[in-house]
Amino acid sequence: MADIKLNVIKPSVNNMAARVFVRAAGLTFDENDVYGQTRSDDFLARNPAHLTPMIEAKALPKGALWESCAIMQYLCNKHGLEQFYPTDPERRAMIDSAMFYLIGTLYPHLARATYPALGFPQYAGEVGASEAGAAEKETARKAAADALAEPLSVFERFYLDGKPFIGGDAPSIADIRLASTLEFLAAIDYALPGWASDYVKRMEATLGDAYAEPAADVRGYIAYVKSQKA
Ligand SMILES: N[C@@H](CCC(=O)N[C@@H](CS)C(=O)NCC(=O)O)C(=O)O
Structure with missing residues (x-):
């Protein structure tokens, strides 16, 4: 075992x-x-x-x-996986910041925008989980989808800043977290900016089956929920 x-x-x-x-x-x-x-x-x-x-x-x-x-x-x-999570305090701080920013800011918008399409439960207290009507829920969902543009642009301009990965020349754990997260945007046919689709392709090309195999389960689920609505 x-x-x-x-x-x-x-x-x-x-x-x-x-x-x-x-x-x-x-x-x-x-x-x-x-x-x-x-x-x-x-x-x-x-x-x-x-x-x-x-x-x-x-x-x-x-x-x-x-x-x-x-x-x-x-x-x-x-x-001791230095290549994924550098011990240098400044480099590590950037990885930590990117992951906290993702979990605290990007992901809540992304969940509100995509969970209805994915058939996942929404969090208590949100419009999507309330007694509001379908039109109000869609207005709230769309507001969340619109709000994604800013944190996405922060990832491009600040964390990536022209580098192939947040970690620099090789993917870090923040890159694994970001690329995985972006996969859900296909559920709402979100128009991913060019840098982001290139980035996901780069992650998959770099990590190979380590990325492709778990991604296939997410992509398969998204294809399944979409087929149920067609
Ligand atoms: N911030 C957490 C989120 C974890 C989470 O929301 N997990 C969900 C699946 S997406 C879950 O296990 N839900 C099952 C349940 O609540 O019973 C993380 O990054 O691990």
């Missing part, structure tokens, strides 16, 4: 990030598909947040760790 058990929901880009990472890093892991099981008593006993991706490893104080970026950071620290 591998030291790392990675619990996943395959259509999710949060999960895709961790799945791409463990493959790209060449780690030994067992992948466990927990689709539909995250609210079971057994899962909640191990992970009361019921979130995936979630790794389980004996060395962890509570045996379990969730949050895709924390998982990638931990595994880089544990296995």
Whole structure:
């Protein structure tokens, strides 16, 4: 049995990030598909947040760790994966900033914009999860989609700034997190700026099957939900 058990929901880009990472890093892991099981008593006993991706490893104080970026950071620290998460404080700060900015700013807009099309539940307190009518929900969804342009442009102008990857010449964990996230925009046929589609292609070309295999699950799910609406 591998030291790392990675619990996943395959259509999710949060999960895709961790799945791409463990493959790209060449780690030994067992992948466990927990689709539909995250609210079971057994899962909640191990992970009361019921979130995936979630790794389980004996060395962890509570045996379990969730949050895709924390998982990638931990595994880089544990296995000395300098190429994905540099130890130089300034370079690392940029990777951390890009990931926090993604989780705190880009992803909430992206979830509000794409989750209705993906058939994923929206977060409590948002228009999409409220008793509002379809027209109001679509207005709110569109506002979120429109709001994506700014954080996307920040990734292009600030974090990438002409470099092939946020990490420089090679992909970092922030790149894995960003490229995976961008995959969901196909669900709403979002007009991805040229730099972003080139960037995703560059990530896939650089990481090969490590990227393509988890991406195929996300892309397959998007194709499936679209086929149901056609
Ligand atoms: N910020 C988290 C988000 C994790 C998350 O939202 N996971 C969802 C799938 S996209 C999940 O596992 N949901 C199952 C549930 O809540 O029961 C991360 O990056 O890992």
